[in-house]
Amino acid sequence: MTNYILKRLGLAVITVLGVLLLIFVATRMSGDVALLMLPQDASDEQIAAYRARHGLDRAIPVQFLNFMRGMLTLDFGESLRYQRPALEVILQRLPATVELALMAFVLALVVGVSLGLVAAYYRGGWADRSIRTSAVLLQSMPNFWIAIMAILLFAVMLRWLPTSGRDGAASYIMPAMTLMLFPLAAIMRMTRSAILETIESEYVKFLRIKGVSEGRILWRHALRNALIPVIALSGLQLGNLMGGTVITETIFNWPGLGSLMIESFISRDYPVIQVGVLLIATFLILLNLAVDLLFCVVDPRIRYA
């Protein structure tokens, strides 16, 4: 067990290093880093000073080591737009995103698991068919378009909800619903197949022979066994959700991390983009690790290879 944890931890560290390497290569690919990192109206002296200070005149491997040292000591440079440390800018926008993401994730779990459960229970029936058809439809319809259609209906035509912003409880409804769509179909499909798998297993057959009622089998036995992997795997859908925040926050003018990334792209605020990507990637890698370890704890049948 300890060996397994250590091995997984090692892999996670290597993956984080890989992400760092990718960010480094992406930065260097653009040509002159000094031009990328400094405001567009920087003078020649400023550019020269930046190059000297960050060792951009050194060999590439030395540059990489310097870059890594900066990243590992949480020194990410200054935001070009705000003239403050990039990390600070990011952390300031983080709460709004976490709030929205949590809300959307809980919503997706509740809706996805219930629909998956209904589909599995009435498999082959009309409920199952319509749920699966809507899953395919959901996959084909761009989520940002669904959001805009929702704005058109609920904000412009019916005037029930505000079009954008983060002000009052009503302003959370549409962004949370939109963000929920990103992991929804996957959670639904996972629940359905997990429940079906347990329903067809030997021990459920035995319970039936024993005369246990179908409802009790579903709630007490099938759901319990199916739900653990579903919830754990749903954690991996958080990656999808984090990507979704960029789109959702842009549509609804939500003052979070996602919209910050787009603003940073538009104003070429490269340091902020670097930190944002690194932060989210690290979070997802750790999450992945946690899910794997969680699996081992809750399901002792999994072997540590």
Added chain:
Amino acid sequence: MASTDMTNETSIQAPPRKRRYAMRRVFEYPIIPVLLLLPMVVCGLFGPWIWPHDPTAINFTVRQTPPVWLEGGEWRYFLGTDQFGRDLLSRLIEGARIALIVSTVTVTTAAIIGTAVGMLAGYYGGIVDTILMRIVDVKMSIPPVLLTILIGAVLGGGLTTILVAIILVFWADYARVIRGETLALKSRGFVQLARVANASDWRIFTRHLLPNLLPTCIVLITLQFGAALVIEAAITFIGLGIQPPASAWGLLVADGRAYLTSAWWIPTFAGMAIALTALGANLLGDWLRDYFDPRLKKR
């Protein structure tokens, strides 16, 4: 006696069976998916010969004309016009070309890279496998949209950004699936025999592995074709992709956002174009999966 009973039963059952058969004909061939995909392919290839107006021609006298079936609509502008009086139908047809180019180029390139990586990792194993799969891990830990922003910040947005980003997002899917299949194929008799017969690795790859991997590839390509459409639209929508005055479906939705109150038809129809085409690709992918491997048929 018994035999008459049986014939009776058959004759009673015959009519519904026939009807079921007629219904099945529809599902036997992917008619609906192809019908959904066809407009995009035709418009993408022959756009300039089809569009009723020049998609970039500005005419303020007819700005924000609603679709023909609404009050004030005109037959000349079937789906209405935008804030500059440009014909929406023509702009949708022009947008089909970007959609077609992006989906085709990205999905094919990603398929070639991903299949090669997957075969190498699966066949050679060991250090090659470890390195290649770590790269896949790195890719999987960065959400596609963020990867696109990272690339966009370097390349500056536009068509190149879209192409590079989607290829980088997609290749890993092939790599993972193909690696798994290659691992399974590697231990099969015909591959082992080919190795015993001293066939070169290249020959094993191209003659023994690839033909067996092809069905999986084709299914993935079709499914990703739909995903590519949606991602391209999303990238363009958040402002990293196609720039005006060119026309792309995602751009029409993004632009239409500002005119939701006065010209709702722009984002509505542009989104429908994306959704229906992607639906066609997804349905075709599902159909192909069932066709190649009936065991995978959904329960």
